[in-house]
Amino acid sequence: MIFLENIGVTYKDGTIALQGISLKFVPGEFTILLGASGAGKSTLLRCINFLTIPTKGQVIVDGLGNLHNPKILRKHRQKTGMIFQQHQLIPRQTALKNVLIGRLAYHSTLRSFFPLPKIDQIIALDCLDRVGLLNKALTPVKQLSGGQQQRVGIARALAQKPQFLLADEPVASLDPGSSHKILANLKKICQEDGIGAVVSLHQVDLALDYGDRIIGLTNGTILFDNHPSNIHSEQLERIYQHSPSMKTV
Numbered sequence: 176m177i178f179l180e181n182i183g184v185t186y187k188d189g190t191i192a193l194q195g196i197s198l199k200f201v202p203g204e205f206t207i208l209l210g211a212s213g214a215g216k217s218t219l220l221r222c223i224n225f226l227t228i229p230t231k232g233q234v235i236v237d238g239l240g241n242l243h244n245p246k247i248l249r250k251h252r253q254k255t256g257m258i259f260q261q262h263q264l265i266p267r268q269t270a271l272k273n274v275l276i277g278r279l280a281y282h283s284t285l286r287s288f289f290p291l292p293k294i295d296q297i298i299a300l301d302c303l304d305r306v307g308l309l310n311k312a313l314t315p316v317k318q319l320s321g322g323q324q325q326r327v328g329i330a331r332a333l334a335q336k337p338q339f340l341l342a343d344e345p346v347a348s349l350d351p352g353s354s355h356k357i358l359a360n361l362k363k364i365c366q367e368d369g370i371g372a373v374v375s376l377h378q379v380d381l382a383l384d385y386g387d388r389i390i391g392l393t394n395g396t397i398l399f400d401n402h403p404s405n406i407h408s409e410q411l412e413r414i415y416q417h418s419p420s421m422k423t424v
Contacts (some may be wrong), residue, residue: 176201176237177339179372183231184218184395192218193395200371202338204387205362207386207403208375211415215395216375220341220411223373224248224255242279253280256332256363258342261325266317269306270327273316274299277334295334305364322353329361340365344406346381354378359384379411 178293182196193215200206200223208216221227222234225242234242242248256277264273278295303309306326316324325345332340342361346354358374362385365372382389387412391399391414392405399410 178235178236179222179232181232182222182229182234184215184227185230185388190396193222193229196222196397198374198390198397198400200339203366203369204364204371205385205387206371206373207382207389208373208392209377209379209382209389209414210392212377214392214414216281216392217343218395219392220343220373220375223341224252224257224338226257228395253335254338256335256337256340256399258325258328258332258345260344260347262328262399263317264316264324264327264331267315269313269315270319271296271299271312271384273327274302274330274334276333277302280335280385298336299330299334302305302333303327305333306330317410321334321341322349325349325357327351327358333364339371339373342372344375344377347377354381355384357398361417364406 179196179198179201183194184221186192186194194217208219210216218227222229225234225248236242236247236251239250240247242251275291275295278291278298282291300309300312303312306329308323308326311319311323316327319327340361345361346357351356358381358402362374364370364401386403389399389403389406391410393414393416398413399406
């Protein structure tokens with residue numbers, strides 16, 4: 176489990192991005208962060224693995240401890256996969272080589288200059304197979320579609336053998352059909368492996384379809400934290416500060 180205790184983030188210009196955030200994330204739960212642009216979704220997501228370091232409060236990982244300890248943070252990041260909106264892949268490299276990057280956390284810097292062991296390649300190929308891209312293993316990423324590239328990004332995160340996955344607007348640049356395929360596949364894998372996922376989204380309909388839990392944010396504070404079946408138009412209006420479209424918000 177991951178515990179956020181009274182987390183706050185204030186930027187150098189005085190902007191308050193998060194305030195008074197206390198949450199618990201558990202393995203196997205598919206959590207959706209909803210909110211308008213600037214609500215604090217990405218900042219909250221990045222606090223979970225200290226890509227953004229909170230200016231107040233603490234993040235504690237069950238079995239490890241407080242992330243302010245560099246050794247604990249390193250172990251936590253090793254077991255926490257990150258999926259980005261813009262994929263963050265190396266276009267000229269093959270899908271397989273991109274996925275193998277997910278195994279680097281298990282090796283020293285010196286070892287990473289040489290071909291990784293066979294077991295790592297087997298793990299990477301298995302991850303590509305799980306996202307339906309085994310036949311594209313030797314294809315340069317730049318030749319893949321946007322949806323395929325996002326699946327490579329998911330496979331790379333899975334190659335870490337994570338306990339948690341953090342996904343920052345993973346389908347923002349995809350069409351509705353591809354968005355559903357990506358999230359359905361991601362949730363299926365998380366359920367099969369008992370992986371906890373925290374996913375930031377704009378699309379309310381996707382949150383309702385795939386979330387086990389929705390956390391609604393506005394102005395850096397939590398306005399809703401419950402099962403999707405319990406969210407109503409009043410809560411959505413407060414989260415988005417207007418009446419949202421159920422397709423894209």
